[in-house]
Amino acid sequence: MDIQSLFSVKDKVVLVTGGAKGVGRMISEAFVRNGARVYIASRDAAACHSACAELNALPDESSTGTAIPLPADLSSLAECERLAAALAAREPRLHVLVNNSGATWGEAYDSYPDAAWTKLMTLNVQRVFALTRLLTPLLESPPSQKSKNHHTATDDPGRVIHIGSIDALRVPLLPTFAYSASKAALHHLSRHLAVELGPRGVTSNTLACGPFPSKMMAATLRNFGEEIKGANPLGRIGLPEDVGGACLFLASRAGAFVNGATVALDGGVSLMSKI
Template sequence: MDVSTLFSVKDKVVLVTGGAKGIGYMISSGYVANGARVYISSRDVKSCEKAAAELTAKGPGKAFAIPADLQKLEHVQNLVRSLSAREKKLHVLVNNSGANWGESYDSYPDDAWTKLLTLNLQRVFTLTQLCTPLLEAASTGAGGVDPARVIHIGSIDGIRVPSLETFAYSTSKAGLHHLSKVLSAHLGPRGITSNVLACGPFESKMMKVTLEKFRDTIEEGVPLKRIGTPEDVAGACLFLSSRAGAYINGSVITVDGGSHCSAKL
């Protein structure tokens, strides 16, 4: 049980959606820094290419850009076709792409539900479904000790009830958590695990405005009194993707400093 092999992801092929910015970039960085081949996908073409070039320059792994607007079914299909043309196996799929929408209850629009349920939930299923043959090819199969991994980036707002008016976001993340459990039961026999990281506050584009306004309040509400760092979320992904995490399936792991357990009163 040598640490260098127990937690290794060297030479694994990884797809990270939304991997060019925020938490996704933190995750991509962790994989590349530990020798994986990482494919980064998001609708922002320039950001994908920039992130891939930066991470490859740092090494020792490599990163590649496959831009795609994951809201659109044809883009998801093209993403998987492009990946399949380059790789015969996919060891790890990280479903990180997501969106948020905050607005008062009385004016909360129908469009918010369509956008967030599509990207945060439906397309997670679509992409996982289409990647399944590549994931199966990377797995040692049912009963094997090295399954392929699907990691979904959820949220503690899918566990607790947030005070912010993010109705569609919170609901979509709660749905994602349950979807992962359903997938764990169906994909486990095919040699693929499915788990969630329910993340708390991290430095990201999605959290930028909230942190600017409420950073002190947010940090005070976290028992560890800080927001997350790149090492926190990347480390959790590396664990789940390595031999050390091979028997974890159907779990929702909170990566939030304990804030989901902190009562306000």
């Protein structure tokens, strides 16, 4: 198979939660630049519309897709339900769901608030499950491809890509207790979903991301950027092409047989000992 077909996402329908800023914006742009129709969901409606306007103004190339804003506060179950209904009213099928929306909270152990756990476990795990479940009918392969035992034989399954963290693979230095625990839960949820959704023609995989330039990482990179780069075997932090390319791989024919994987997208820094 030629490389253009192997890695193509042209004309695929993609939903990126938290897709207006940071890593989500990088992912959204990668899909738009490669011909996908990308719905961007974000709590910040203004940022959602602004990101889509910028992406739709990219140089007119034959493979350029489109970006469509669908603002939603995904910390709310009712908003997840509204988002799923709005997408179903527009599209007969969703090819790729990128669960990127998330939050972090750093505070000293002795004063770490209970509210942090409620907020992060809800948004980073519980609502990911809810939205994925609500969108499963759109992600499933067409009924014509299903056999009598409900297994779907397809080389183009629906894809769910979860944006996790290397803080779920190792203990972080920063006091982000609820964040690291919620991302570890997300990683395992992805594996559980891989087993549940595989027979329905949907894969579930996780990108355990290291440091990328984003609002969430801004203060850390400002204060410790050089140390973070120096601690990485590759001597740098992540770039838009890194996370965008990983998502394109998982969403394309090239990644169709990857299911239940957790890919450390961190330049190898999670392998380094702190001793």
